[in-house]
Amino acid sequence: MKTIQEIINEVLDNRGKPKLNNINSDSHLRDDIGFDSLDLAELTVRIEAEYDKDVFEDGLVFTVKEIEQKLNINE
Amino acid sequence: MNKVFLIDRLSELRITYDRLILDLNEAKTYKKYIKTDSYYEILLNILLTLIIEKEIILLDDDFSEEEIIALIGSANLKSFTEDIRDHLQIKNLDHLIDVISHVSNDWKITLFTSGTTGAPKKVSHSFKNITRFVKISEKQSNSIWGFAYNPTHIAGIQVFLQALLNKNPIVRLFNLNSDLLFNEIIDHKVSHISATPTFYRLMVPTKYICPSVLRITFGGERFDVSTLNHLKSSFPNAKMNNIYASTEAGSLLVSDGDLFTLNSTNERLFKIFENELYICQDFLGFSDEIMVKNGWYATGDLVEIVENNPIRFRFVSRKNEMINVGGYKVNPAEVEETIRSITGVKDVVVFSKLNSVLGSTVCCYIVLDRVSLSEKFIRSELQKKLQEYKIPRLMKFVDSIEMTRTGKVKR
Numbered sequence: 367m368k369t370i371q372e373i374i375n376e377v378l379d380n381r382g383k384p385k386l387n388n389i390n391s392d393s394h395l396r397d398d399i400g401f402d403s404l405d406l407a408e409l410t411v412r413i414e415a416e417y418d419k420d421v422f423e424d425g426l427v428f429t430v431k432e433i434e435q436k437l438n439i440n441e
Numbered sequence: 442m443n444k445v446f447l448i449d450r451l452s453e454l455r456i457t458y459d460r461l462i463l464d465l466n467e468a469k470t471y472k473k474y475i476k477t478d479s480y481y482e483i484l485l486n487i488l489l490t491l492i493i494e495k496e497i498i499l500l501d502d503d504f505s506e507e508e509i510i511a512l513i514g515s516a517n518l519k520s521f522t523e524d525i526r527d528h529l530q531i532k533n534l535d536h537l538i539d540v541i542s543h544v545s546n547d548w549k550i551t552l553f554t555s556g557t558t559g560a561p562k563k564v565s566h567s568f569k570n571i572t573r574f575v576k577i578s579e580k581q582s583n584s585i586w587g588f589a590y591n592p593t594h595i596a597g598i599q600v601f602l603q604a605l606l607n608k609n610p611i612v613r614l615f616n617l618n619s620d621l622l623f624n625e626i627i628d629h630k631v632s633h634i635s636a637t638p639t640f641y642r643l644m645v646p647t648k649y650i651c652p653s654v655l656r657i658t659f660g661g662e663r664f665d666v667s668t669l670n671h672l673k674s675s676f677p678n679a680k681m682n683n684i685y686a687s688t689e690a691g692s693l694l695v696s697d698g699d700l701f702t703l704n705s706t707n708e709r710l711f712k713i714f715e716n717e718l719y720i721c722q723d724f725l726g727f728s729d730e731i732m733v734k735n736g737w738y739a740t741g742d743l744v745e746i747v748e749n750n751p752i753r754f755r756f757v758s759r760k761n762e763m764i765n766v767g768g769y770k771v772n773p774a775e776v777e778e779t780i781r782s783i784t785g786v787k788d789v790v791v792f793s794k795l796n797s798v799l800g801s802t803v804c805c806y807i808v809l810d811r812v813s814l815s816e817k818f819i820r821s822e823l824q825k826k827l828q829e830y831k832i833p834r835l836m837k838f839v840d841s842i843e844m845t846r847t848g849k850v851k852r
Contacts, residue, residue, distance in 0.1 A: 380820050381829075396643075397618050403639055403767055407798040408834040415835070422797035425671060426642055 370430050370439070373412045377405050391431035413437070444534070446605075449480050449613040450625055456481055458534045458608070465489055465537070466530050473521040474513065475593075476500040480613055483592045484601055491541040491548060491568070493528050498551040499593040503828045511560055512553065534608055542606070544568050549727070552595055554688035555763060555770040562730035564688050570726055571595075572602050574684075574692035581607040585629060585653075589614040589636035595688045596660050596768075600635050615640075623649035632656065635684070637768035638665040639799050645671040652678050660684040661768030662800050663756055664699045685756070687740065689731055690724045703752040713752070717760055718742050764793040764801050769830045771803055776831050780805065783822050785812040788842050791833060804835035808842055 368376075375385040378399070386399065395401045401409065410422050413433070421427065421436045447456045468489050475486050475497060483499070490497040500509060506516045531537045549565040586604040588611045590597035604611045612629045614622055614636070622644065625631070631651070635658040645668065657672060657679045659665070664683045672681070683696040693711075694701045703711055710721040719737040731738060741761045744754040764771040773791035780789040787810035796802040807819070816836045823832045 380817065382821070382824065397620065402616075403643055403798055404829055404834070406643070407767075407796050407802045410797055411794070411802060411804075411835045420797055425646060425667070426798065 368416050370433050377408045393430045395428050445610040447611050462531050471523050471525045474498045474518045478502045480592050491544050494545050494548050496549045501593050507826050555772040564726045564728040566726040575603045577606050584609045585632045586611050587614040587631040587634035589640050626651045637661040638668055639767035642668050651676055654679045657681045658684055662765055690720055699755050700753045716743050718744050766830045767799040771831045779826050785814045790842050802834040805833040806837050806839045
């Protein structure tokens with residue numbers, strides 16, 4: 367399965383933004399990675415396609431760690 | 442008097458009303474078409490056209506060159522700039538307000554919105570129409586407005602005029618990162634914010650608390666009760682409501698919670714027929730592309746009547762194909778035509794999918810014509826031709842459309 371970091375880079379690539387190789391659990395989607403609302407929307411779509419879960423269903427989360435928690439991914 | 446007009450941290454601007462008046466008086470040229478990412482330039486030019494009584498046409502800053510040529514015939518916007526000499530000089534803010542409030546009925550502001558056929562449609566409003574919901578009163582004199590809309594869209598224009606006509610400051614909140622956003626609200630003691638549910642969704646959860654905010658208004662998308670509940674802890678003193686408006690008609694109704702009421706002042710201007718809301722044509726701006734039948738305009742918004750006498754209703758869904766992406770309307774037919782125009786694409790179907798961030802997103806299935814095109818290639822082609830929010834977030838390549846054409850796909 368693709369990691370969250372890989373999916374984040376897919377989204378960046380699709381928007382013509384440079385991929386990042388320093389994404390870690392504390393990375394903040396908006397402030398560190400620079401995602402806007404369209405990027406976040408695409409992120410949910412891709413995560414749902416891969417993990418079959420809508421991570422933003424109960425409200426938005428903003429760090430990679432929070433997403434991993436929602437998906438029960440063990441670090 | 443050093444009353445502040447606009448604070449835009451992103452552009453590092455702090456403009457007083459005195460400076461605004463100076464710039465208006467010194468203006469030597471008038472631009473008929475405005476396409477810029479500068480808030481100040483947009484607002485300044487709107488006011489200038491009100492003073493010289495000439496039409497202004499607002500273009501979204503992210504329209505591609507192709508889109509602009511399709512809309513107005515030329516991408517050379519500079520060719521539409523005219524010299525203006527000896528125009529009326531504004532003495533002070535009261536004078537400015539007086540002048541613009543008495544602008545002739547011929548003045549028009551023209552905006553673009555997604556149409557029901559392929560291309561975006563043009564809608565024009567008179568000053569009276571576009572200020573229909575503006576409240577000018579003593580009570581408003583101390584308001585400080587958070588500007589959270591796109592300034593080339595109808596909601597943004599209405600917030601701008603509401604603030605200006607009450608001599609209030611405007612604090613730009615659109616497209617700021619979350620720390621800066623909350624710092625601006627807190628530092629400048631913003632009292633009123635009007636924004637889309639998507640904008641608010643992206644603000645929460647947060648540790649910040651903003652006691653200065655007294656009024657939070659939702660607009661542009663279907664009301665979102667769960668976001669409203671999240672906002673209450675960060676905005677403990679704010680009353681919240683929902684405005685129903687459209688580019689075609691401007692602001693129309695304000696809700697109480699998620700319910701709208703038709704009362705003696707407005708009931709003859711609306712009707713509900715087969716669960717769809719209709720607006721009396723008196724409310725509409727000018728457009729060649731708004732279909733009016735027997736004096737009524739079908740909004741395409743489906744409602745559920747909750748009470749009668751007076752009629753109280755809530756909005757349920759859109760009737761037709763338009764996809765609402767974070768407040769921006771997308772016509773799937775326009776996106777389909779554009780994708781189909783890419784060499785190597787045989788067929789495509791565009792549909793919406795519910796999305797927790799934006800309300801809905803645009804998705805598509807593509808059939809290729811015996812070639813191999815990557816998703817990345819198609820996206821880069823679309824980025825030249827379409828505004829970003831219209832580009833499908835999900836793209837899937839399929840063998841044929843017939844099997845999958847099920848209209849809107851909802852989860």
